[in-house]
Amino acid sequence: MFPAILPYLMLALPLSAAVASLLLRDRRVGAMAYVCAAASAVSAAMWSVVVLLHGTQTYSWDTSSVWSSYAITLDPLGALVLLISSLTFACVALYSLFSREGVTVRGAVLFNLFMLSVMLAMVADHVLLLLVAWESMSLTSFLGAWGDREDQDTSAGWRYLAVTHFGAALLIAAFSFLAITSGEVRLSAMLGLSGSLGPAVSALVILMVFLGFGSKLGLLPFHIWMPDLYGRAHSTITSLLSTAASNVAVLVLVRTVFGYVGVGQQQVLALTIMGLAALTALWGAWQALMQAEGSRVLAYSSMENMGLILLTIGAAMLFQSYGAGEPAAFALMAAMFHLVNHTVFKALLLMGAGTVRRATGEGSMERLGGLARTMPGLSAVFLVGVLSVAALPPFNGFVSEWAMFKSLMHAELISDPLVQLALPLAIAVMALCTAIAAAAYLRLYGFTFLGRPRSAGACRPRPMAFSELFPFIPLALLCLLLGVASFPLLRELAASVSPLVGIPGVQVVEGSSISLLHQGGLDPLGLSALLAGGVLLCYLAMRALGPRRLVRGDTWDCGTPLDRRTQYTPTGFSQPLLKVFTKVYAPVTEVREDPRPSPYIRGVRFEQRLPEVFLERFYLPLSAAAIALAMRVKRMQSGSIQAYLAYIMITLIVLLVVLR
C-alpha cells in the first residue's frame, strides 16, 4: 500500500542522500541531495495528510535491547506541524539548489542530516530517539552555521553550542527522569504522570523541559547566541533553525507539559512561565527595532514571536490548572497556529534577507535601499512576508495573533484575582510587543527596499533569475492562504489539541468564522473579501474618473539636489523610540572633541552604543568565574606521574571507605 511507505521515504531519502554525497564528494550529487531532500519533504507532507485523514499512525521496530522497541508515531497535532514544516523544507531545499553561488557538498550533507533530525524529533516516540534527534539537530545546525563563513570569528557558533547543550542537559535529565519514574521509554505511553510525581516534582520537570527547549527558542537569557549566529550564518541554515527547530521545541514542549506530565494545579508555575515568556517577547521586540542588519532584526523577531507563543501556552496552562478546558484549548490552538505561521513567513524573510545580502554584498540596512525598483519580484514577496510577520490582514500572522489575543480575553471565567490581573497585563505586553515589532518590520522593509540606494552595491544588485525567485512564491502564497482560508486548519488544530486538555472537542469554527463562547468572532475569509472588495472599488471608481495621467519628477528637495546621504537612515528612524524607551536600552553615549589641524574647524565625534546587557552583565562574569575556577583546579594538574598515582590512590581509598 502506497501510504505505508511514506514514513520510510521521509526518513530514508535524506539519510541516503547525505551518505551518498559524503562518499562521492561530487557537486552534482550534492545537487541531487537537495532534490532528495525536497522529495523527502513532499513525502512527509503526504504522510501528514494521510494521518490527518485517517488518524494517528505508529511504526515500531522491535529490538531485543534494554531499550525495548523503537517507534515513531505521528498524531494529528504533529501532522499539522510536520505538514507546514515540510512544505517550508521543500522551499528552502529549492532555494539552496537554485542559489547563485552554487551547491556545496558540505552544505547538502548537513542540510539533509538536519532535516532528517528535525523530522525524526517530531515523530519520535521513544525517549532515546527524541534525545538523539535533538542532539543531532543541534550539532548539524552548529556545523552548518559555522563552516559556511570564510572569516574565522567563531564565537557566535561556540555560544550557540554552549547554550544549546546547557538546554540539552536539562532535557536529558528531565526525560531520563520521566522514563525511569514511569518505567516507560515510549513517550506515547506516558500520560498524566503528575499524579504519581507529586506537584513539586512535576513542576520541576516542567520547568526543566521548558528551559531546555527554551534554549533553542531564544528564551531570556538563552538568547545571546541568536543575533550573532543569524547575522553570520548562511540563510539556509538560519531559515531552518528559526523555523523547523523551533517547531520541534514547541511541539514536544506542548506534548510534554499537557500530555506526558499534565498540568495539574500548577498556577504558580504557569504564571512564572508567562512572566518569563513576556519578558522574552518584549526584549525581542525592543532589540529588533535597533538592529542594523536585516538578519539580526529577524533573529530578534524570532525571539519575540516565540515569546508570544510561550506566553499563550503559559496562559493555556493557567486555564487548564483552573479547570477551564475550553479557553485552554483555544489558547493552545492559537499558539500552535502562530507557530506554523511563523515557520512560513520567517523562512520567507530569512531567505529574502540572505538573497539581498548576496545580491548587493551589503548586510547592513544603513547601506541598502531602493531595491524595490531593481528587484521588484523579491520586493513583492518580501512585502508579503513583512505584512504577515507584522500581523496585518489578510495574511496569516494576523489570524493567529488575533486568536492569541482572543485567548487571553477569558479572565472572567476564573475568579482568582491574581489571574484577573495577570491576563490584562499579558494583553498589555502582547500589544506593546506587536506594536514595537511592527515598527521594526516596517523599518526592515522600508530601508531595504524603498528610498534611494545608500551604497554602490545597493545601486546595482546582481539580477535575480526566475529560478531564484521561484522558491519564495509557494511560501508567499501559503502566507496568504493560511490567512484567508485558515478555518480548515484551525478546525483540525482545535480537534487535535482538545485531547491534550482532556475535553472531547472544542467548537471554534462555524462556517468560515472563528469564535469561542460567543465573544465576537472573526471571519478571515469575509474580512479578506471586504479588503479586496474595498481596493477593487477604489480602483474602479478611479478608473471611472478617467485614465491616470502620470508624470515622473524629482523627489521634493527644497532646491538642493538629493544624494544617497540626504535621506533618513534606519538609525534615525528608530531614534524617537530609543528616546522613549531609553531606560530599557541604556545607550552609552560619547561626545568628544576631535583634534583638527585647523583652528577654525571644530570637530566633534558622536558615538552611541547599545550595550548587550545580558552578555556584559551575566555571561561575561559567568565565564570569567568559570575560568577562574578552572585556573584553581589547574594547580592539581602538576604533570608529574607520581601526583596522578597519588590522586588515584586517594580516590580509591575514599571510595572504599564510603561505599564499603
Next chain:
Amino acid sequence: MDLTKLLIVLLEVLFLLMVSPLLTGVVRRVKSWMQCRSGPSVLQPYRDLWKLFRKSTVASREASWLFLLIPYVCLGAMLCLSVIVPVFSAGPAGKTGDMLAAVYVLGLFRFMMVLGGLEGGSSFGGMGSSREMMISAIVEPTLLLSIFSVAAISGSTDLSFISGFFASSGAEALSPSLFLAAAAISISLLAENSRVPFDNPATHLELTMVHEGMLLEYSGRELGMMELASQLRLTLFMVILSNVFFPWGIALGTGVGELALGAGSIALKLLLISAGLAMVESVMAKMRLFRLPNLLTISFTLSLLAVMSYYIL
C-alpha cells in the same frame, strides 16, 4: 446575511463616505470661528477632493511600484472598516470582524501609509514615518487594552453587540472602567488621527509635521485618495467612540423609523464630537515631540486602569 442587512450596511458605508469630508469642513469652520475668522465653507473639503481626483499625478522617479498602490490599499482598508463598524444600526452581529480586527485593519492603513512616507527617499517622509511609528507604538496597545475593558464589561468584542448592550442596558452598565476607557480612547483618537496636540493638520512645517510629512510625495488623484482615507479614518474613530460609549439612539431593529432615528442621532453625535475636537484644537498648543510620550503613557495607564478596575471593583 439577508437583504435588509446588506442594504443597511451599504447605506452606512455611503453615509460615512459622504459625511467624512463634511466633518473635516465643520472642524475647520469651528476652529476659524474660535479664531474670529469666517473661514472657508464647510463644503470646501469636497471641492478640494474633486479637484485632486481630476488632476494628473506627479510621482518621484525614485519611488517604486508600491508607491502608487498604497493609496488604493489605504482607502480600501478604510472602506472595509466602514463595513465592520456599526453606524446607525446595531443589527444582528456580523462575525466578519470584531473590534480587535478593526484595530488590525487600522494597523494595515498605518503600515502602508508609513511605507509610502519612506518612498522616494524624502527626508520629510522619513521624519513623518519615524514620528508616526513612535506614536503608534504606544497608541496601539492603548486601543487594545481599552477594547479589552469594554469587552470585559459587555462580554463581547463584537462592535454591534457592544453598542446594543450599552444601548439597552442603560445606566447600570456605567462603571468607572468605562469612563477610564473612554478617556483613553479619546486621547488615542487625537493621536491616531494626527490632531493637536500630537500633530497640527493645518501646517506644513517640518518641525511639527507627522501626517503631512508622510503624504508630501503624493499628488493628484493619489493625494485625494489618501486625504479621503484619512478623513474617513477620523469619522470612523468618532463613530466607534460614540457607538461604544454613548450608543443611545442607535437602531436595535431594522424598522425604518428606528433607522432614521439612528441616522439622525449619529449625525448629531458626529457634529458634536467634531465641534469638541475643534475646541480642543483651538485651546491647546501642539506639544513638543518628545513630550508626547508622556501624554501617550498617561492614556496607556488609563486603559490599563480601566481593565484593572473592572476586575478589582
